Amino acid sequence: KQEVTQIPAALSVPEGENLVLNCSFTDSAIYNLQWFRQDPGKGLTSLLLIQSSQREQTSGRLNASLDKSSGRSTLYIAASQPGDSATYLCAPAPLGTYKYIFGTGTRLKVLA
Amino acid sequence: GAVVSQHPSWVICKSGTSVKIECRSLDFQATTMFWYRQFPKQSLMLMATSNEGSKATYEQGVEKDKFLINHASLTLSTLTVTSAHPEDSSFYICSAREVLSTYNSPLHFGNGTRLTVT
Numbered sequence: 543k544q545e546v547t548q549i550p551a552a553l554s555v556p557e558g559e560n561l562v563l564n565c566s567f568t569d570s571a572i573y574n575l576q577w578f579r580q581d582p583g584k585g586l587t588s589l590l591l592i593q594s595s596q597r598e599q600t601s602g603r604l605n606a607s608l609d610k611s612s613g614r615s616t617l618y619i620a621a622s623q624p625g626d627s628a629t630y631l632c633a634p635a636p637l638g639t640y641k642y643i644f645g646t647g648t649r650l651k652v653l654a
Numbered sequence: 655g656a657v658v659s660q661h662p663s664w665v666i667c668k669s670g671t672s673v674k675i676e677c678r679s680l681d682f683q684a685t686t687m688f689w690y691r692q693f694p695k696q697s698l699m700l701m702a703t704s705n706e707g708s709k710a711t712y713e714q715g716v717e718k719d720k721f722l723i724n725h726a727s728l729t730l731s732t733l734t735v736t737s738a739h740p741e742d743s744s745f746y747i748c749s750a751r752e753v754l755s756t757y758n759s760p761l762h763f764g765n766g767t768r769l770t771v772t
Contacts, residue, residue, distance in 0.1 A: 576760060585660070585747050585765035586698075631697065640686060640751050640761065644698040 544569040544636055546645035554651045561619040563648045565632035570610050572634040576642065577606050577617050580629045589630075590617070622652045656682050658750050660764030667738055667771055675733045675767045677748030683728035684750035688761070689721075692745040704731040738771040745769075 545568045555561060565575075574593045578586040590599045590606040592615065598607040605618040615632055629649045633642035657680040667673050677687055685706050690698040702723050703711045710723035720742075722734040731750075735742055747766040752759065 578763075583745075583766070583768065585658075586749075586763040588760045588762070591760045640688065641700055641703065642688075642749075642761065643700075644690075646697050 544634065544643045546632060546634065546643050548630075548632060548645040548648050550648055551646065552649040552651075554653065555622060556653050557622060557624060559622050559652075561622055561650070563617040563619070563630050563632075563650070565615040565617070565645055567613045567615075567632075567634045567643075567645075569634075569636065570613050571637045572610065573637055575606075575608055575615050575632060575634040577604075577615075578631045578633065580631060580647070582629075586631065619650075622650075624652045624654045627651045656750075656752060656762040658748065658762045658764040660748055660767055662767060663765060664768040665770070667769070669739055669771055670737055672734055672736045673738055673769060675735075675746055675748075675769075677731045677733070677750065677764055679729045679750045679752075679762070682750075682752045682762075684731075684752060685728065686751045687725060687731040688749045688751075689723060689731075689733050690747045690749070692747060692766075694745075698747060701733075735769065738769070740771045743769055743771045 547566050549564045576591045577589045592599045592608040603620040608615045629647045631647045632645045659678045661676045687704040689701045692698045701716045704723045704725040706725045712718045725731040749761045749763045
């Protein structure tokens with residue numbers, strides 16, 4: 543059974559810092575892994591999707607890497623801003639299914 | 655871009671009543687929709703997979719008679735919480751997969767429904 547852990551659980555940083563959010567998963571048989579953002583009381587916004595054959599994906603200030611064999615993914619946020627404050631979730635998709643398994647999330651707060 | 659609309663965004667109901675939540679794909683057709691629930695400060699837990707024109711597939715531990723799912727068209731899936739109890743209070747989120755998408759296409763999520771049972 544796939545288990546997904548995110549570290550740290552919570553993070554509070556001053557504006558402008560570069561951040562690394564970590565995600566580890568136990569089953570490396572995945573199609574892809576998605577990173578999502580969730581604002582309080584809201585649904586999920588997809589940030590990046592990394593296919594199992596890829597090592598990283600970039601979108602603006604966000605960069606996600608994937609090391610499938612070791613069951614790890616990281617989300618790098620450059621030059622953080624208060625608007626980045628949210629909960630970040632990673633979710634690998636097991637082979638043959640769209641049943642994404644969500645991590646426990648990292649609650650990020652960027653202070654102005 | 656692909657938009658998934660969930661309605662209502664929040665609902666308060668009395669214990670023992672039933673509540674229906676709608677999930678609509680607005681600009682694409684979805685053969686498969688997923689229903690998740692999320693307790694405060696916890697992650698999303700998959701409840702069931704909804705397939706257009708067939709019975710939903712429920713995850714282990716989810717009562718299918720309590721959480722009725724109907725996926726009658728390619729753009730609409732509904733989740734009905736029957737005989738709701740306070741412990742059913744939670745945040746319910748749906749997601750949808752486009753008809754022609756591959757396993758490497760992103761899922762699209764609704765904005766969620768906050769259910770409070772008094």
